[in-house]
Amino acid sequence: MAAITDPLEDEASRRRRLGRWFHRQGYMQGIIAIPYIWLVAWFLVPFLIIFAMSVATRTPTAPPFGFGGENPLLNWSHYERLFTDSLYIRAYLTSLVNAVAATALCLVIGYPIALGIARASRSWRSILLMLVILPFWTSFLLRVYAWIGLMGTNSWFNEMLTAVWNGLVPQAWELAYVPLMNTNAAVILVTIYSYLPFMILPLYANLERLDLTLDEAAMDLGSRPMRVFWDITLPQSVPGIIAGGMLVFIPACGEFIIPNLVGSASRPMIGAVINDEFAYARDWPMASTVAVALLFLLVVPLMVYTWAEQRAEDKARAREQEG
Amino acid sequence: MADGPAALEAPVAEAAAGAPFVRVEGVSKKFGTFLAVDDVSFDIARGEIFSLLGGSGCGKTTLLRMLAGFEEPTKGRIHIDGRDVTDVPPYERPVNMMFQSYALFPHMSVEKNIAYGLKHEPLSRGERADRVAEMLELVQLQDYGGRKPHQISGGQRQRVALARALARAPKLLLLDEPLAALDKKLREHTQFELMSIQEQTGVTFIVVTHDQEEAMTLSSRMAVMEKGRIRQIGTATDIYEYPQNRFVADFIGSINLFEGQVRAVSGGVAQVEVEELGQVSVTAEGEVAAGQPVTLALRPEKLSLSRTEPEAQNRVAGTVESLAYFGKDSLYRIRLASGRVVSANAPNARRGGEGQWVADWEDDVWLSFAPSSAILLVE
Numbered sequence: 001m002a003a004i005t006d007p008l009e010d011e012a013s014r015r016r017r018l019g020r021w022f023h024r025q026g027y028m029q030g031i032i033a034i035p036y037i038w039l040v041a042w043f044l045v046p047f048l049i050i051f052a053m054s055v056a057t058r059t060p061t062a063p064p065f066g067f068g069g070e071n072p073l074l075n076w077s078h079y080e081r082l083f084t085d086s087l088y089i090r091a092y093l094t095s096l097v098n099a100v101a102a103t104a105l106c107l108v109i110g111y112p113i114a115l116g117i118a119r120a121s122r123s124w125r126s127i128l129l130m131l132v133i134l135p136f137w138t139s140f141l142l143r144v145y146a147w148i149g150l151m152g153t154n155s156w157f158n159e160m161l162t163a164v165w166n167g168l169v170p171q172a173w174e175l176a177y178v179p180l181m182n183t184n185a186a187v188i189l190v191t192i193y194s195y196l197p198f199m200i201l202p203l204y205a206n207l208e209r210l211d212l213t214l215d216e217a218a219m220d221l222g223s224r225p226m227r228v229f230w231d232i233t234l235p236q237s238v239p240g241i242i243a244g245g246m247l248v249f250i251p252a253c254g255e256f257i258i259p260n261l262v263g264s265a266s267r268p269m270i271g272a273v274i275n276d277e278f279a280y281a282r283d284w285p286m287a288s289t290v291a292v293a294l295l296f297l298l299v300v301p302l303m304v305y306t307w308a309e310q311r312a313e314d315k316a317r318a319r320e321q322e323g
Numbered sequence: 324m325a326d327g328p329a330a331l332e333a334p335v336a337e338a339a340a341g342a343p344f345v346r347v348e349g350v351s352k353k354f355g356t357f358l359a360v361d362d363v364s365f366d367i368a369r370g371e372i373f374s375l376l377g378g379s380g381c382g383k384t385t386l387l388r389m390l391a392g393f394e395e396p397t398k399g400r401i402h403i404d405g406r407d408v409t410d411v412p413p414y415e416r417p418v419n420m421m422f423q424s425y426a427l428f429p430h431m432s433v434e435k436n437i438a439y440g441l442k443h444e445p446l447s448r449g450e451r452a453d454r455v456a457e458m459l460e461l462v463q464l465q466d467y468g469g470r471k472p473h474q475i476s477g478g479q480r481q482r483v484a485l486a487r488a489l490a491r492a493p494k495l496l497l498l499d500e501p502l503a504a505l506d507k508k509l510r511e512h513t514q515f516e517l518m519s520i521q522e523q524t525g526v527t528f529i530v531v532t533h534d535q536e537e538a539m540t541l542s543s544r545m546a547v548m549e550k551g552r553i554r555q556i557g558t559a560t561d562i563y564e565y566p567q568n569r570f571v572a573d574f575i576g577s578i579n580l581f582e583g584q585v586r587a588v589s590g591g592v593a594q595v596e597v598e599e600l601g602q603v604s605v606t607a608e609g610e611v612a613a614g615q616p617v618t619l620a621l622r623p624e625k626l627s628l629s630r631t632e633p634e635a636q637n638r639v640a641g642t643v644e645s646l647a648y649f650g651k652d653s654l655y656r657i658r659l660a661s662g663r664v665v666s667a668n669a670p671n672a673r674r675g676g677e678g679q680w681v682a683d684w685e686d687d688v689w690l691s692f693a694p695s696s697a698i699l700l701v702e
Contacts, residue, residue, distance in 0.1 A: 221440030
């Protein structure tokens with residue numbers, strides 16, 4: 001091998017050389033392979049198992065499904081049921097509505113917080129970020145139980161809400177308490193509470209990187225601070241909004257614990273339906289079908305977005321090469 | 324405030340006397356305990372290109388940001404075109420700025436960037452489009468209106484930033500290190516372009532720069548700053564040939580500085596005793612008196628080099644210690660008998676050889692200078 005180290009060689013070229021060496025030895029491929037192996041083993045293979053189950057037929061055996069024999073090899077009837085049985089359609093709609101509402105409200109609440117942290121002084125920033133992450137140090141389940149206490153009819157929180165409500169509405173509409181527990185609103189409320197940090201953190205990461213000189217430039221060109229926000233800050237934070245939105249929307253869609261503990265039994269979300277089919281109805285193929293459909297519901301918009309993004313980038317590059 | 328007839332008459336009187344277009348009056352800026360700008364005052368006339376020149380941390384950028392309205396002066400007032408703008412927010416000042424980083428909006432096309440400031444003007448859609456086209460033509464970027472900032476070169480970005488800052492026809496344009504991000508060749512070209520655009524538009528320019536050559540070629544006048552204070556204001560010639568203090572003399576160009584003491588003054592000429600040079604005669608411009616300690620400053624190109632002892636009044640012998648050949652001239656480092664090394668610049672008027680003497684390494688030479696070529700610094 002060549003000389004051990006050349007003192008004149010700078011950091012960048014040393015790193016490049018190291019990179020080339022890694023590449024030659026096949027280490028580069030090895031390192032990149034790790035996430036792929038992970039995804040194949042823990043996502044693709046389980047997904048294929050679930051998909052296979054979804055086209056199997058329910059049998060009174062253990063496990064309670066089977067292929068072939070007197071049953072059709074590929075049984076698509078569960079997918080038919082998905083579109084004909086209103087139980088599933090309603091559950092998907094409830095999930096979507098709840099997730100959209102929670103995501104939108106998380107954005108409305110989280111954006112000012114993220115912006116506030118990003119614009120705070122350096123020493124304050126880490127303290128404020130700590131406060132955002134702090135709830136994670138308590139068990140998720142415990143926090144949901146705490147909300148059950150807060151939303152109950154005799155809690156100080158409910159009494160406060162009741163007082164506000166009664167103060168605002170005509171006498172005929174006055175309430176003894178605000179019905180919160182076991183409603184869909186409770187699901188949305190607790191979902192917002194639980195997922196708010198997932199909205200704030202990516203937004204903060206995005207907003208913190210923005211060049212404040214651009215704000216100054218806009219102000220210099222005659223824009224008042226509010227206008228600067230609309231013209232400069234908001235458009236530049238779209239990637240952060242999308243990242244935060246995805247991080248809230250996707251888990252909120254499949255949320256199981258929150259609706260189970262505080263939601264209404266008459267408006268199940270998709271997670272509860274999967275659980276019921278699997279555990280109580282012992283209809284594994286139907287449970288699998290609902291799960292596969294949920295995945296498509298979540299992944300397809302994501303893929304469309306990525307594709308559109310890619311196309312816009314390609315277009316820009318093509319135009320660049322033209323000029 | 325002392326309002327009344329005097330305040331009403333002032334603008335009229337000022338206009339008649341060629342009133343200053345920009346007036347900075349005793350402006351100071353403190354960041355915590357750090358005094359970034361320290362009691363700065365100057366006037367700028369309409370249509371000038373005025374430079375603020377100084378090293379990093381001298382307060383020039385803070386001063387510019389106060390003119391733009393991004394920083395509030397701790398003390399002092401700023402007037403632009405007869406109006407006190409000290410408390411006016413940046414979006415209401417008749418001032419636009421070209422940022423060092425250009426600060427182009429990355430999510431907007433070149434056209435949209437230039438049109439941005441026009442949104443706040445009472446213009447129709449057509450008028451706005453005309454104005455954008457006019458600005459694109461001014462900076463010769465007619466074909467690039469649809470591009471995004473990341474799709475054009477650094478030099479083009481600089482011109483977009485200039486067009487955007489000029490689109491609103493500001494009374495005053497502030498330029499923060501306008502050429503710093505360009506490579507040397509483009510910098511020279513752009514320098515002249517800036518000057519011609521200034522001439523075409525008639526807008527008053529204030530340029531912040533750390534590059535003395537840039538300041539000298541660009542500006543009609545400049546202020547040299549150090550540690551938050553202005554050390555001298557003047558034209559390029561004033562600053563270079565008649566520096567008022569050691570800092571300015573040393574900061575602009577290269578110079579040989581000697582400590583000395585005035586022996587006598589007569590007829591506008593001072594006899595100065597300098598340890599390394601002996602007694603020299605120097606034209607005294609300011610007030611100097613016998614016995615006063617002074618600094619003698621000599622620019623390298625003001626020193627003449629000869630092989631034989633010259634007739635000149637001020638002369639000193641030395642040995643060429645090293646030389647750097649630049650083609651049209653050479654820089655000599657000459658060691659005097661006292662051990663002091665002096666820089667001298669000589670044009671290569673001859674090619675040497677054939678009995679034509681050109682100083683070479685280790686040659687014994689004489690240095691001489693005219694009394695009017697030396698600068699006497701009291702401060």
